[in-house]
Amino acid sequence: MKLYLKIWRQKNNKSKGSMIDYEIDNISPDMSFLEMMDVLNEKIIEENGDPVAFDHDCREGICGSCSMFINGEPHGPDKLITTCQLHMRKFKDGDTIYIEPFRAKAFPIIKDLVVDRSAFDRIQQSGGFISINTSGNTLDANTIPIEKENADKAFDAATCIGCGACVASCKNSSAMLFVSAKVSQFSLLPQGKVEATDRVLNMVNQMDEEGFGNCTNTGACHVECPKGISLDYIAKLNREYVKANIKK
Amino acid sequence: MKKLFNSSIGRKIAMALSGVFLIVFLTQHFLINITSVFSESIFNMLSHFMGNNPLVQFILQPILIVGVIFHFVMGFVLDWQNRKARPVKYAVYKGSRNSMFVSRNMIISGIVILSFLALHFYDFWVPEMDYKYIQVLPEDPDRYYEELIHKFENPVRVGLYCLSFIFLSLHLIHGLSSSTQSLGTNNKYSSIINKISYAFGIGIPAGFCFIALFHFFMHFNT
Numbered sequence: 001m002k003l004y005l006k007i008w009r010q011k012n013n014k015s016k017g018s019m020i021d022y023e024i025d026n027i028s029p030d031m032s033f034l035e036m037m038d039v040l041n042e043k044i045i046e047e048n049g050d051p052v053a054f055d056h057d058c059r060e061g062i063c064g065s066c067s068m069f070i071n072g073e074p075h076g077p078d079k080l081i082t083t084c085q086l087h088m089r090k091f092k093d094g095d096t097i098y099i100e101p102f103r104a105k106a107f108p109i110i111k112d113l114v115v116d117r118s119a120f121d122r123i124q125q126s127g128g129f130i131s132i133n134t135s136g137n138t139l140d141a142n143t144i145p146i147e148k149e150n151a152d153k154a155f156d157a158a159t160c161i162g163c164g165a166c167v168a169s170c171k172n173s174s175a176m177l178f179v180s181a182k183v184s185q186f187s188l189l190p191q192g193k194v195e196a197t198d199r200v201l202n203m204v205n206q207m208d209e210e211g212f213g214n215c216t217n218t219g220a221c222h223v224e225c226p227k228g229i230s231l232d233y234i235a236k237l238n239r240e241y242v243k244a245n246i247k248k
Numbered sequence: 249m250k251k252l253f254n255s256s257i258g259r260k261i262a263m264a265l266s267g268v269f270l271i272v273f274l275t276q277h278f279l280i281n282i283t284s285v286f287s288e289s290i291f292n293m294l295s296h297f298m299g300n301n302p303l304v305q306f307i308l309q310p311i312l313i314v315g316v317i318f319h320f321v322m323g324f325v326l327d328w329q330n331r332k333a334r335p336v337k338y339a340v341y342k343g344s345r346n347s348m349f350v351s352r353n354m355i356i357s358g359i360v361i362l363s364f365l366a367l368h369f370y371d372f373w374v375p376e377m378d379y380k381y382i383q384v385l386p387e388d389p390d391r392y393y394e395e396l397i398h399k400f401e402n403p404v405r406v407g408l409y410c411l412s413f414i415f416l417s418l419h420l421i422h423g424l425s426s427s428t429q430s431l432g433t434n435n436k437y438s439s440i441i442n443k444i445s446y447a448f449g450i451g452i453p454a455g456f457c458f459i460a461l462f463h464f465f466m467h468f469n470t
Contacts, residue, residue: 008339071340072338072341072345073342073345098340105333105335171334171343172333173334174330174333201251204257208256213330213332213333213334215260215430216260216351216354216426217429218343218346218347218348218352219346219348219351220346220347223347231435231438232435234429235429235433235434235435238257238260238430238431241258242261245249245252
């Protein structure tokens with residue numbers, strides 16, 4: 001396959017970026033998108049150029065590192081996958097592919113396609129945990145009976161890999177789907193209920209401080225989420241946030 | 249509670265509540281207006297009641313005006329904040345692959361509705377205030393129907409009204425279902441809520457269109 005790539009290049013956070021054109025040939029349809037990027041970088045290095053910086057780690061759709069906005073969608077045209085699981089067979093010979101970083105004020109660009117998603121880390125640190133003594137006296141979580149429906153919902157929420165596709169796809173750069181999943185995965189379980197009030201207040205507060213936009217319920221986040229996190233969790237987050245404010 | 253209304257979730261709940269309030273108002277406005285199609289006397293009676301009842305005039309009407317202003321101002325503030333949240337736009341953004349056009353363009357439909365409201369106020373509310381509180385003319389309980397059909401004699405006005413109702417429809421289709429989501433409605437009801445949103449969002453503006461066109465064509469040659 002021969003492809004025409006338009007890739008966002010930006011030296012660092014201070015510099016101004018632009019879309020740069022690349023041509024790449026002999027791409028196998030069986031390659032993953034990241035492998036195609038590897039081939040491109042090898043070509044750029046051979047020509048003594050600066051390779052395109054992009055995030056990746058596990059390349060198995062688990063870590064949430066890869067973060068490209070491909071042809072107008074986070075993680076590309078396929079659904080329920082991350083960029084590393086996208087294959088070149090999704091494209092046709094001669095296609096032009098636009099590759100951009102996830103764009104949001106709260107995700108500043110570090111270089112090229114690499115963005116700083118530490119805003120998500122800070123939201124997690126503000127309440128996305130349970131305070132349990134792990135000094136050797138920890139009870140086995142399985143000794144506490146949990147109704148199946150809640151266990152399943154908590155598990156579904158916990159599948160969020162924090163990749164940021166929700167923010168990238170939302171026209172408002174809202175992080176509500178991420179925060180709602182992280183709040184719900186704990187609040188649905190008995191161990192997480194104890195700190196549920198403080199958790200939701202702190203996490204929403206941190207989300208707002210990071211400069212994410214407001215949710216307007218377009219539903220784009222759910223559609224583009226590689227794990228298919230449901231909008232149910234946003235409605236649940238809204239309920240929990242109001243309840244927590246009344247309690248406090 | 250102060251924190252609640254300064255938060256992003258609080259703001260969207262406030263938007264949803266004001267939106268639901270305006271939907272209730274719109275419904276009663278439609279129910280009164282539709283009577284003009286089949287009964288001049290009922291329409292006059294209801295309009296006279298709404299125009300002269302102190303509870304409606306001095307309590308509900310100011311609340312409605314505050315609700316309208318709040319909904320619009322909040323809408324503009326949220327839109328401005330949301331634009332700030334992505335200072336550099338995407339070169340290619342395929343919103344149609346993941347969301348409805350109406351949900352992504354509430355600000356545009358909102359601006360058209362705001363422009364329509366200016367025209368609507370100029371057409372009905374301003375003359376009403378002038379009649380009652382500036383010129384202080386003697387109350388005539390039978391004047392409302394005549395005033396209504398007089399307004400719908402003008403084809404340009406009828407066209408503008410119908411165009412605005414199309415944008416109102418686009419706004420309501422997303423607005424109603426979105427407000428229930430903001431208010432935390434359990435999503436097991438989302439399928440039925442979406443159907444109600446479509447039915448309401450299309451039905452009510454279509455009904456308003458029908459009223460305008462009905463009076464235009466009924467009194468076209470008179």
